[in-house]
Amino acid sequence: MAPPRGRVAPPAGSKRPAPDNDPSVSPPPLKRKAQSAISKSAVANFFIPTSQKPKDRTTWTERSPKQESKDTPATLLVAKYLPEREEANKAKPPSKRRKIAAFDLDSTLIATATGKKHAGDAADWKWWHHSVPGRLRELYNDEEYQVVIFTNQGGLTLHPDPKSKPPKSLQNRVASFKQKCSVVLSQLDLPVTLYAATGKDMYRKPRPGMWNEMKDDYELDESDIDHENCIFVGDAGGRIAELKGAPKDFSCSDRNLAHNIGIRFQTPEEFFLGKKPREFARDFDPKTIPFAEQDDNDGIVFEKKNEKDMILFVGNPGAGKSTFFWRHLEPLGYERINQDILKSKDKCFKAAADLLKDGESVVIDNTNPDPSIRAQWIELASKHKVPIRCVWFKTPMQLCEHNDAVRSLNKLLNPESRQSLPKLAFNGFGSRFKEPKLKEGFQDILEVEFRFRGTKEEYEIWSQYWV
Structure with a gap:
């Protein structure tokens, strides 16, 4: 049988000859230059003295529910962003804004860039709609609203149990969340305070804990606030599923928070895109059980039938x-x-x-x-x-x-x-x-x-x- 056309295999143990210019043989792959995972800007930034690096204008604090003991671990993460142009006014008492525009964070102001339900890392985000940052700037600069963010972040643990060692993925979540929020707030570049509830206590929506913290931070009494013109925007509106359309909301907590504090509620589709409201339903509504004046036995007759029982x-x-x-x-x-x-x-x-x-x-x-x-x-x-x-x-x-x-x-x-x-x-x-x-x-x-x-x-x- 005739050997195949092209190069003849070398004898066992011998080195493979160089291809020279044999046209029947594919040219050797070009030697690829090693690529570094570190960007040039990151390398350059490393050599910039700390004093010359741009200042992170977001300050973070942690808080515990006021009704708990002093030893209760903090469950509320608070980020306060102050633009550079506001730095000179930092020492002055803040001017009180009577109108509050409050927003949920995920699926309201931002979404994941990857399309996944939860962000993979600090960089996995984009604006929920391209109009979001511009609309928020209008609210603050032109309409004299105070813009704040209320978000439930049950996946974060600020102070894990020292007796248990959480997996690394959980340990890194808080740092990743802070990094993402700092970038979001810096791109928005408005005086904004973000409140993130990490526990299942008074801070968690629809409970009013974050709203009360906001009032304290901005030195507002309930009577100071223009409730009629305030608004809360969030995606948890209890909307029911549409036939061959949008799915039902995972919860009604955002709508219920707005009801608890007595302000108007809209979904992001309604507020940013001008869409019509969808039908919604609550799993349970305490308003269906009215208050009734109590009589001596509440309508219940309990008689003691036995001397001892x-x-x-x-x-x-x-x-x-x-x-x-x-x-x-x-x-x-x-x-x-x-x-x-x-x-x-x-x-x-x-x-x-x-x-x-x-x-x-x-x-x-x-x-x-x-x-x-x-x-x-x-x-x-x-x-x-x-x-x-x-x-x-x-x-x-x-x-x-x-x-x-x-x-x-x-x-x-x-x-x-x-x-x-x-x-x-x-x-x-x-x-x-x-x-x-x-x-x-x-x-x-x-x-x-x-x-x-x-x-x-x-x-x-x-x-x-x-x-």
Whole structure:
């Protein structure tokens, strides 16, 4: 068989000959010049003395919720940008601007340059629309608005638990976020303050913590502010999905924040592009539960049928169980057993047994979602030869989450200083819940529908949007 045309393979072990000018052989690849990942400007900037480098005009501070103790870790990140032209006026008291134009950050003022949901790094951003910076400058320079930014940044942790070592990706997020925001604010070049809520406390939208911090920073009382001409712009407007069109919003927190502080709300499409508002819906609206003047029994008749007995509560966290106890059962001489206070189920059983032994009537103020846990209390009551009755709180889960948030964030409505519960606590009850039945061994079952029980002042707090 004839050898193939072109070069003949060299004998084993010999060096491959140079191609010379053989036209049947492709020319060798050109030697590529090594490329550095470091830009020329970065190299040049390295050799510039610090005193000659452009000043970063963004200053950063961290804050803790005012209602918490001094040892509470900071959860609010605040960036204040001061343009060079304003430097000379820094020492002077700021002139009060009565109109506030507040904006969400992501998907409102900026978007990712890569098109991904979350930014990959500090450079992964672009203006949400090319008109954004110009419109904000008009607001400040021509219309005398104070421009501020309120953003939820739950992916940031300012002070990680020292006992746990977070992954490097989490450790670098705060630095990357600061770097991105400094560039955004410098391109805008207006006196702007940015507030970033990193926790699930009073600062997180729709709660009014960031608005209150803004008022303090600009020395504004609520009466100073021109609420009628203020506006909050954000993408979390609770908009419902359009058929073959835009998807539903992930939340209604921006619209709810504007409602809480009493100012107008628009989405970025409405504000920057002039589009018509879309339909929206809230998952839960406390306004659907009106305030009613309270009578002595709230419309509930609870009679003590036995000289001594046990009352077993059944209901989600935040269903109103403890409030019901204080209002209806404590006046009848019942003693309360609560696991949030005693910290363990075993301690609850021991405390209840001791009280029954002493001739007291007791209320088990726990969630008691399923027949298996209820059977243990029924057995204890039987052992002490007392009847057991059930009070079932039929409060929907979303309403319970709302109640929990209101309670944990407002001292006026939180006499026991309870902490907020994780979503898991509510989902856990829902997954285990079985409707209580008389056949389990109860003397009777009282079903309680939720209604707000409190003063007008308490209702004003409760009826705001908290989740």
